[in-house]
Amino acid sequence: MRATSHSIFALRRPQLIRIPRYLLAALPICLAYLPIAFAFGVSAHNSGFPFAATVAMSLFVYAGCSQMIAVGLLAAGQPASVVILTTFLVNLRLLLLGTAIAERLGHWPVLRKTLFGLQHTDETFAALSAEGARVPLSQNRTLNFQSVIHASWVIGTILGYQLSGMVLDVKAFGLDYALPGMLIGLAGLMLRTRIQLVVGLSSACIALLAVALGQATGGVLLAAICGPTLGYWLERECQAPTPT
Amino acid sequence: MSGTNPYLIVAGMALVTQIPRVLPLLLLGRKPLPSGMRRWLSYVPASIICAMLATQLFVYQGRVSLAGNEAFILAAVPSLFIAVTARNILVSVLTGLVSVALLRLIL
Numbered sequence: 001m002r003a004t005s006h007s008i009f010a011l012r013r014p015q016l017i018r019i020p021r022y023l024l025a026a027l028p029i030c031l032a033y034l035p036i037a038f039a040f041g042v043s044a045h046n047s048g049f050p051f052a053a054t055v056a057m058s059l060f061v062y063a064g065c066s067q068m069i070a071v072g073l074l075a076a077g078q079p080a081s082v083v084i085l086t087t088f089l090v091n092l093r094l095l096l097l098g099t100a101i102a103e104r105l106g107h108w109p110v111l112r113k114t115l116f117g118l119q120h121t122d123e124t125f126a127a128l129s130a131e132g133a134r135v136p137l138s139q140n141r142t143l144n145f146q147s148v149i150h151a152s153w154v155i156g157t158i159l160g161y162q163l164s165g166m167v168l169d170v171k172a173f174g175l176d177y178a179l180p181g182m183l184i185g186l187a188g189l190m191l192r193t194r195i196q197l198v199v200g201l202s203s204a205c206i207a208l209l210a211v212a213l214g215q216a217t218g219g220v221l222l223a224a225i226c227g228p229t230l231g232y233w234l235e236r237e238c239q240a241p242t243p244t
Numbered sequence: 245m246s247g248t249n250p251y252l253i254v255a256g257m258a259l260v261t262q263i264p265r266v267l268p269l270l271l272l273g274r275k276p277l278p279s280g281m282r283r284w285l286s287y288v289p290a291s292i293i294c295a296m297l298a299t300q301l302f303v304y305q306g307r308v309s310l311a312g313n314e315a316f317i318l319a320a321v322p323s324l325f326i327a328v329t330a331r332n333i334l335v336s337v338l339t340g341l342v343s344v345a346l347l348r349l350i351l
Binding site for chain 1: 248250251252253255257258260276277286289297299306307308324328334335337338340341343344345
């Protein structure tokens with residue numbers, strides 16, 4: 001079966017030591033999250049945000065980009081209303097991710113669906129989507145997978161906050177490349193058709209255009225609306241019988 | 245730092261982040277979505293991955309730029325090659341990490 005053999009939980013070869021598959025699947029994302037969460041912890045410390053509130057943010061907000069923006073806005077003296085409104089706009093795309101994956105957990109109990117949602121991020125979404133859009137998600141494995149990743153986010157935040165005085169050079173090990181590296185890995189898994197490739201490239205251009213126009217926060221959301229619309233249209237055009 | 249209680253800010257942020265996260269999961273999924281909607285949504289992952297990747301590779305200090313990102317952009321070549329051939333996320337992450345570390349020694 002094509003779909004399951006490409007599952008991110010699939011084992012490639014027999015192993016001597018049994019490592020749970022969800023750990024192996026989570027590892028690249030943890031590797032990417034640790035340095036980012038670390039950086040967030042450092043900037044939260046430097047802008048005078050209390051430790052407990054910083055950890056609470058990583059636990060309950062758990063959205064890298066908006067956490068970074070929030071601490072920056074607060075340090076710049078912006079009111080809470082601006083911070084919360086910005087967070088809302090930056091995270092609106094999560095509505096899209098949830099809609100796209102909802103069908104795959106249709107049979108889950110409500111409590112587990114909620115738990116899944118609270119730990120759902122762009123990266124876990126992308127990794128789970130690499131399995132194929134129609135494969136139902138196994139409950140325990142998926143929740144463990146997401147919890148391990150969330151834990152790495154919280155641990156990274158704590159380390160960053162507490163060690164912010166020390167100079168730790170993540171660049172020396174190329175660790176700051178973990179996130180781009182993971183996105184490249186996901187792109188290699190997912191961009192399999194010509195239309196997917198066109199959608200990916202145009203979404204990339206839209207996001208960069210938004211940055212160039214000074215609208216970086218809305219760029220990914222804009223791309224995530226325009227890209228699929230283009231893909232939908234191309235798919236329909238390619239399938240349409242040629243007029244005679 | 246503004247005067248508002250930081251815990252209230254965290255609570256507000258959590259609310260506006262978690263509602264869009266959880267709501268579609270609870271409301272949708274029992275019935276399959278219309279096929280057009282599903283086809284549209286099937287392009288969302290590719291779109292989001294590429295949009296995020298582009299900003300990682302081509303944005304330096306808040307501006308679109310090749311300069312400053314040389315190591316990041318060059319390292320994308322071997323990691324993308326590994327990603328397409330090995331089809332393994334962890335291996336392509338490790339390829340990227342090693343490539344960037346080596347490129348920084350050279351550049």
